[in-house]
Amino acid sequence: xxxxxxRLASPPFxxxxxxxxxxxxxxxxxxxxxxxxxxxxxxxxPDYQQGDAFRIIYVHVPAAxxxxxxxxxxxxxxAIGLIWRIKMAYAAxxxxxxxxxxxxxxxxxxxxxxxxxxxxxxxxxxxxLTSELILLFLxxxxxxxxxxxxxxxxxxxxxxxxxxxxxxNVPIIHYSVVWWNSLHQGATVAKIGxxxxxxxMLWPLLAMFVGFMxxxxxxxxxxxRGEVLSRERQSAWVREAIK
Amino acid sequence: xxxxxxxxxxxxGAYVWPCYGLALxxxxxxxxxxxxxxxxxxxxxxxxxxxxxxxx
Numbered sequence: 601x602x603x604x605x606x607r608l609a610s611p612p613f614x615x616x617x618x619x620x621x622x623x624x625x626x627x628x629x630x631x632x633x634x635x636x637x638x639x640x641x642x643x644x645x646p647d648y649q650q651g652d653a654f655r656i657i658y659v660h661v662p663a664a665x666x667x668x669x670x671x672x673x674x675x676x677x678x679a680i681g682l683i684w685r686i687k688m689a690y691a692a693x694x695x696x697x698x699x700x701x702x703x704x705x706x707x708x709x710x711x712x713x714x715x716x717x718x719x720x721x722x723x724x725x726x727x728x729l730t731s732e733l734i735l736l737f738l739x740x741x742x743x744x745x746x747x748x749x750x751x752x753x754x755x756x757x758x759x760x761x762x763x764x765x766x767x768x769n770v771p772i773i774h775y776s777v778v779w780w781n782s783l784h785q786g787a788t789v790a791k792i793g794x795x796x797x798x799x800x801m802l803w804p805l806l807a808m809f810v811g812f813m814x815x816x817x818x819x820x821x822x823x824x825r826g827e828v829l830s831r832e833r834q835s836a837w838v839r840e841a842i843k
Numbered sequence: 844x845x846x847x848x849x850x851x852x853x854x855x856g857a858y859v860w861p862c863y864g865l866a867l868x869x870x871x872x873x874x875x876x877x878x879x880x881x882x883x884x885x886x887x888x889x890x891x892x893x894x895x896x897x898x899x
Contacts, residue, residue, distance in 0.1 A: 633870075637863065642849065652853035659866035699873055706869045710862040717858055815870060822877035826884040833888035834895065842885050842892075 609686045612837045615828045618821035625818035632811030640804035647801075656714040658804055662812040664707035667735060668770050670700025670816065674742065675767035678760030690756035691831060693763065694746060695823035699816055701739035708732055719783055727776035728784035731769060738766040752831070 607613050640658035647654035674693050681689035711729065712722045723729065742759045749755035777784050797805070832838055852859045 641859075641863070646853060651855060653855040653858060655852065655859050656862045659862050663866070663869075698876065702869050702873055706866060709865055713858045713862050717855055815873070819873045819877050822874070823880055826877065826880035826882075829881070829884035829888045833884070833891040838888050839892055842888055 609684075609688050611688060611691075611828045611832045611835065612841065614688050614691070615825055615841055618824045618828075622818050622821040625814045625821065629811050629814035629818055632807045632814065636804045636808035636811055639807065644801045644804055645798070650718060653714060653717050654801075656710055658808050660707060660710040660714060661805060662808040663703045663710060664732070665809065666812050666816055667700055667704035667707050667732070668773060669813075670696050670703060671735060671738065671763070672767060672770055674700060674763040675770075678763040681756060682760050682764075687756075687831065688828070690760065691824060691827040692820070693742075693760065694756070695820050695827050697739055697743045697746075697759075699819055699823070701736065701743065703812075703816075704732065704736040704739055708736060715783075724783055726783045727780040728773065728782050731773040731776050735766075735769055735773060738762070738769060742766070 636658055640655055644655070646652045673696050677689045677693035677696065680686055681693065708729075711732075715724070716722050742763050745762055746755040746759035749758060776782060829838065829842070850856055850860075
């Protein structure tokens with residue numbers, strides 16, 4: 601296991617393995633997302649309270665889940681970089697941040713579009729919405745901080761520190777609907793016991809979860825290749841790799 | 844469900860379709876941006892290696 605871990609620290613290994621994995625992840629992502637969209641839009645029955653507006657969850661919930669997952673990955677990668685001084689962990693964090701930020705924006709906008717017909721407003725300073733907005737600011741902060749330093753190594757360390765400090769917001773977002781009175785509905789799928797959603801509505805949602813995860817993995821691989829090349833452009837192996 | 848009913852989404856079409864459109868735009872932007880990031884890094888690496896060759 602440790603051999604595998606150490607190989608992950610090798611830039612040429614990451615660069616070549618990413619190229620091989622990208623099409624596999626992208627294919628699974630495309631299949632799952634197409635199935636999820638078609639089943640979610642055309643075949644899942646309308647909700648008895650929300651009608652067809654509930655179909656927004658098939659993009660909103662996976663995007664919101666990815667926004668939390670990407671930020672946690674950012675913090676874990678930052679911690680690995682700071683503790684073990686593995687440069688590839690910083691590269692993974694740098695590659696993850698824009699993906700996570702775009703997912704957070706998608707979650708906020710789709711949530712807002714769902715809120716208008718359901719709550720009668722596009723936005724409310726509700727704990728869930730506010731903490732998710734703070735997450736977007738954290739992503740922007742981490743990306744800005746990384747690029748604010750002339751020395752990339754210092755930028756990486758500063759961004760890692762901010763991402764580790766900011767990870768406290770992840771459980772706050774998740775439990776905000778439990779800890780405070782919130783307009784936002786509680787957990788539907790990730791409940792202890794049985795999910796409170798019919799299986800005909802659940803399958804497309806699960807497909808979208810898998811699709812978004814694989815999509816993240818595919819784009820991470822693509823972005824990692826760029827990050828590795830940027831960071832290692834004067835290394836001998838790069839000459840062979842970019843022929 | 845008729846085609847008209849499908850597009851209307853039970854009078855919620857104005858909210859549902861922009862969400863899916865935005866989702867596809869975000870996914871597309873991620874792929875485009877990652878490709879551009881890699882391509883730019885590749886060009887920079889080629890330049891860096893060419894400079895090394897010139898200096899040596």
